[in-house]
Amino acid sequence: LWRGRRWARWPAVIGMGWFLLIATTPLATWLTWPLENRFSRPATPPAQVDGVVVLGGAVDQAITHARGLPSLNGAAERMTEAVALAWRYPTARVVFTGGSPSPLGDAMTEAAVAARVFSDLGLPPGRVLLESEARNTHENATLSRIIAAPRPGETWLLITSASHMPRAMGVFRGAGWNEIIAWPVNYSTGVSHLSGYDMPFPARLGQAEWALREYIGLLAYWLMGRSPALFPAP
Numbered sequence: 001l002w003r004g005r006r007w008a009r010w011p012a013v014i015g016m017g018w019f020l021l022i023a024t025t026p027l028a029t030w031l032t033w034p035l036e037n038r039f040s041r042p043a044t045p046p047a048q049v050d051g052v053v054v055l056g057g058a059v060d061q062a063i064t065h066a067r068g069l070p071s072l073n074g075a076a077e078r079m080t081e082a083v084a085l086a087w088r089y090p091t092a093r094v095v096f097t098g099g100s101p102s103p104l105g106d107a108m109t110e111a112a113v114a115a116r117v118f119s120d121l122g123l124p125p126g127r128v129l130l131e132s133e134a135r136n137t138h139e140n141a142t143l144s145r146i147i148a149a150p151r152p153g154e155t156w157l158l159i160t161s162a163s164h165m166p167r168a169m170g171v172f173r174g175a176g177w178n179e180i181i182a183w184p185v186n187y188s189t190g191v192s193h194l195s196g197y198d199m200p201f202p203a204r205l206g207q208a209e210w211a212l213r214e215y216i217g218l219l220a221y222w223l224m225g226r227s228p229a230l231f232p233a234p
Helices: 006-024 027-036 061-067 077-088 110-120 137-148 162-174 193-197 201-223
Strands: 051-055 093-097 128-131 156-161 181-185
Touching: 006 027, 006 201, 027 162, 027 193, 027 201, 051 077, 051 137, 051 162, 061 110, 077 093, 077 110, 077 156, 077 181, 093 110, 093 137, 110 128, 128 137, 137 162, 137 201, 156 162, 162 181, 162 201
Parallel strands: 051 093, 051 156, 093 128, 156 181
Antiparallel strands: none
């Protein structure tokens, strides 16, 4: 642009246009709605639940390690809902799956932080099975299935953020979790168009980025054969 190059104009217009759309329209909400509305909880909760799988992504290993106290991020409902379900279904097994997403490794795994969180919230250690090697959703599905060893006819619930649920359900089905039930949490959108203006611009920008990441992940996992459907459905 500084040198007056014509080829620089369209990338600049597209880039600035993206920020302008996020700032002036509910675009972030429009992008997120199809993801968060794809799966909903059963209208009637199951009478019997044999197990609950909780996906990592709600804990902050770095802050926990630095401060010595379990730290949760904006997806904390994954953890609190797991505890609520554990008390509602006293015989259900709770499986937490999450290692170190960073390729360089972290001082603590997500599972190590989760163990402290569940213990502090009153769950006895015997109620929780920890999987500490998974680095992505595909490994969450395959490694947790080895630990849980679900049997035919059992009822299992899958807890993750609502916007992540379509990709998670596709991957879990591809890994052999054929009868698992979606139990979404951590919604980031309301139900009206005006709710798209409730969040400040940086939050909406992050929401839109997360939605695009999920769409790219859905396409990538489908192309790699890790999910049987491009946009998994109930």
